Amino acid sequence: MTKKILQWAKCYRIHLIGWSLYIISEILLIGFAVGRFGSPVGYLLHYTLNIILFYSNTALLRQNAVKASDYRWLILTLTMVGEILLFLGLKILIDVLIKWPDDWVKTYIDYLTIPNLLQTLWRALLFIGLSCFYFMFLRYEEERRKKELAERQKYENYIHTKELEVTLHETTNAYLKAQINPHLIFNILGFIHDSVLRTDEKTAQAVIDLSELMRFAINSRDGEAEPTLSGEIQQVETLIRLYRLRFKERLFVEFIYPSEAKEIRFIPLVLLTLVENLFKHGDIHDAQDPAKINISLSNAxxxxxxxNKIKTGFKAAGFHKGLENIEKRLKLSYGDHAKLEFTAGDDKHFSVMVCSNKN
Incomplete structure (x- = not known):
């Protein structure tokens, strides 16, 4: 309880200091001016009433500011009149209670005189006026914060745009460098295929698979922004077939996906990059612990x-670079609607997961 009170006092310390200075200075000035001081209970009750009026009127103004009614100013005026009348009644009640049971009738009658009523009215208008200035200060602070937030958002958008421009520039340069006559490469692969076709059909088929894999990767750069996954799934199966040929069937990889996944549209080369990294950095030769590639669909x-099982001598730095590139592409394409997570568990397994709810 004490901790909560201290936290509250710390949060509202400016208010507490301000009211303390105001109350002390007013009591001293008026007390020395008239030559007498009131009772502590009287000060406590009267200033509590003043403070309640101040914050109540502030809350009323803030509530009225968000209303869209055509009669809000009329309602505000009538409510303020009600505040003043209630303040007047409570002020009289406090003074009567202080005098109770002695002279309470005289106190009540004295309050009905014009000077006392005007004095109380002035007191009410004073704190209502102060609360109006406080309300305007709060509105100013709110507008200032909104303006700062808008400026910060504008600056962040500017930085993001510049980052996109730099990324686009780097991507364009990389793309141009990769365009060193790919047709020449395909022609050479075609020549190799024709040369080995008669002597080794498996090698010839591997050349065709490699050619199709390269063609897919190159065409993905200037193809659809979000092609269906069918083409990439096919290339993953091709890649698995090539690695099986390379390792003479000593390859243990499970690739599971629903047929509906082929129709899902997604940015290219994410799945293929994950599979390539799995082959490069994972232990794919353990029949008891095969690597797993899984595509699933749900309401999410x-x-x-x-x-996959982590290969001996695994270097995480290069692998993380590939994951960072995928993460950047997901961020640029889908924002907060896609994410990438990866973990290296104590069981010496490496897991990567890409989730997207953009569909």
């Missing part, structure tokens, strides 16, 4: 995950 959206 698309999920692509890989899980």
């Amino acid at each position: 959206g698309l999920r692509i995950s890989t899980n």
